[in-house]
Amino acid sequence: MGPVIAWDSRFFRKSSLYWPLQDVAARFEGALEWPAVEAVDEALSEAAGVRFRLQPPRPRRRRRRRPVDPSSLYDARIHVEGWVPTRPSNWHDFMNALVWATFPAGKRALHARQHRTVAARLGDAPKALPDRRTREQDGLAMLDEGSLLLLAVEGRVSAITAALEARDTSAVQNEMAEGSALALVFGHALYESLLPEERRSIWAMVALLPCPGPLPTERRACIRLADARLAELITTPGTFSQPETFRSLPLDERVLCGGSVLRREPGGELFG
Template sequence: MERSRLFWPVSAAAQAFSGFADWPSIEDYDRAVGAGLPVAIREQPPRPKRRRGREREVIEVSGLYEGRIHLEGWLPTRPRSWHDFFNLLVWASFPRAKRQLSARQAATLAQWVAPGVRELPGRRTREQDGLAILDEGGLLLLVEAGAAGEVREGLAGRAAGPVAEAIGAGRAVALLFGHAVYEQIARGGPPVRAMTEVLEVAGALPREAQARVALADARLHEVLEDPESFCRPETFRSLPVEEGVLLGGPG
């Protein structure tokens, strides 16, 4: 968590693992943060090997990744995986939003996978793409209602300056949500942009960090309850994942 100040939304969850000198086990994950999650944590089983000449088995939605989370109530997690570790931290930090997101993803699977099929369709729906972008590469921008217009205008014009100014003035706060973005920073990858979802709030933003995380969790949960949300990825806007922008520096 010391690599970047942008890790602050998941730092409270990460603190549960501060005493480990090596990778925690899946059981350690569950003991550390499992009590606060709406799903259980289990090791992801290996994919079954297909034997030559043997007919493929019928695909069940409950056997797919998103289906296991929502329908069976457990989060498939690989040991010693940065990607899955950060996914766990996001679940622990934004449990309501992640639960609603998994419900949406499972619903799209049920529509996408016809009963009795033995192969997945070749192309995902636009809703599946949009939800995956949020899940993997999303950034939440809590914005006071009075500053929302300027922030949206800046995003529409791909200008980070108005966003950084609103953050610097205390009228907006940026919270990384996508676990792939956290992984990218942790592994020292090249600079990336994150799909940005503006979440308007009435009144002043809370000052305390965990109150901001809880508010973002609640607001994103509300947005995800709308079945039309995140269905048009072509309308998404993004910001550079840079401390100077997302913590309120010059754009």
């Protein structure tokens, strides 16, 4: 566990990689202390399409294990009941809420699929959770926590795929500089990893999202497009089920934002 990072309402201005969260994060700018879960819900639930509620305490361990209640599981709370269990004063859960409000369709599709996957494994009378996750569950967890969305013009997908396979970062950078691709951080654990002053090197799993025609240059239009394409890909059977085939890019502003086709403010921040 790393050092505890104090609340900072301007956190999203410290890295250009936060640009997808800019609008929703700005709703908390100026807050002198951690917003309560109720305040997070009030600010974000309409955009997210789900409610944010205080995570219930874990039940005490008993000597005799009770059967699993599927409705009490995390993804069931979201998919069936429509609320996200959220811990107070917690960067990980706060980033998750911001991602929900930014990519609601993608998050909804992700947790619906995770819920179906878990429910199918539990069956009708579950006595215990399985000891191990399936490869599909591993892949979906990686998408949720540590993924980077890469919008790509359909005609350049083959070249971009080849560059990712070869770990040719400069070739992907060139595609972004030419307007053929655009990177958006999706995984909330990645956003959390940007908080420390001294960051460790991270390579983020890439979810490649082919798109017809030229990519938008307006920030919000790019976010909406990425959200829609991600949701469509998640609902496609078999996707994200083979983590060993995933490819990655460094979580680095110089790589992912240096050649962005999005317009910039005079100070260098992405805007639209």
